[in-house]
Amino acid sequence: MAISPLSFLHCLLFFLLTLSTQSSSSSDHPQTFIIHVTKSHKPSLFSSHHDWYTSIIRSLPPSPHPAKLLYNYNHAIHGFSAHLTATQVEKLRRVPGILSVIPDQIRQLHTTHTPAFLGLSESSGLWQNSGYGDGVIIGVLDTGIWPEHCSLSDSGLSDVPSTWKGICETGPDFPASSCNKKLIGARAFNKGYISHRGRLIDESKESASPRDTEGHGTHTSTTAAGSSVHNASLFEYASGEARGMASKSKNCCLQDLLEFRLLRL
DSSP, rough: OOOOHHHHHHHHHHHEEEEEEHHHHHOHHHOOEEEEOOGSSSSSSSSSHHHHHHHHHSSSSSOOOOEEEEEEEEEEOOOOEEEEEEHHHHHHSSSTTTTEEEEEOOOOOOOOOOOGGGGGSSSHHHHHHHHHGGTTTEEEEEEETTOOEEEEEEEOOOOOOOTTTOOOOTTTTTTOOOOOOEEEEEEEEEEHHHHTSOOOOTTTTTTTTSSSSSSSHHHHHHHHHHOOOOEETTTTTEEEEEEOOOTSSEEEEEEEEEOOOOOOO
C-alpha cells in the first residue's frame, strides 16, 4: 500500500518528537554533583552556609526528582553535594559564588605497591629518618576498614594526639572498641550511594557502618599505615614480615561507597 508524502511527513515528525522527548527525559535523569563555592559570597541574610545552600537548591527548576542536598563541606573546601538533574545543574552554574559543578563518579578499585617499588631502605634514608610516620595521621577514603585485622594492632604505639578532631562512628557490626591507638577514627558516608541506588542499604547484604565488606579499603589502609606483623604469609607461602609504609602512624578510615569526600584531620 502506497503512503502519501503528507502521511510520511507526519510519521517522521512524530518519530523525531518522540526521540527528542526520550532524549530530554534521559538527559534530565538526576545524578550526584560536587559543588564548590566561594565562601565569602554567602549573603548576610543567611545565618549559615547550610541555609544558603538549602536556599540555592530550592531556587532550582522543579523536577519529578526533587533536588536533594547530601553533604556540606566546611574545612578543606567550601561547598556541598546534591542530587540534581541536568536542567538544575545548568541553572546552578549561573548562581553567583558557584565555582564549579563536578559530576560525582564511581571509582574503580586499585591497589598500591610496596616500599621496594619506591626504592626505600629500612636501614637508612628517608623511610627510617621519617620515623615510619610516627605522629602522622593518615586518612583513607575507601570501602571501609576491618578493625580486627592484625595490621591494625596498636601495640607499642603512642597515644592518640590531643589535636585529633575525628570520631569513631559505631554500628551494630562496628562497636566503639573497634577503634584504638592505631585506628583512631572511622566513619561511613553512604548518602550518595543510597541516593544513586534509590533505596536504603540492605544491611543483611551490605554494611552501613565503616566496616569493610569488600576488603579493598583494609588492604590499602594497611599498605599505607599497617603495623608490623611477623610471620605473615599467604597460605603459608612467602612467609615474612608485613608492614605498612608508615607503620607507626595513626589511621582513620572512611567508607564511601560512591562519593568523594574530604576529611578534616
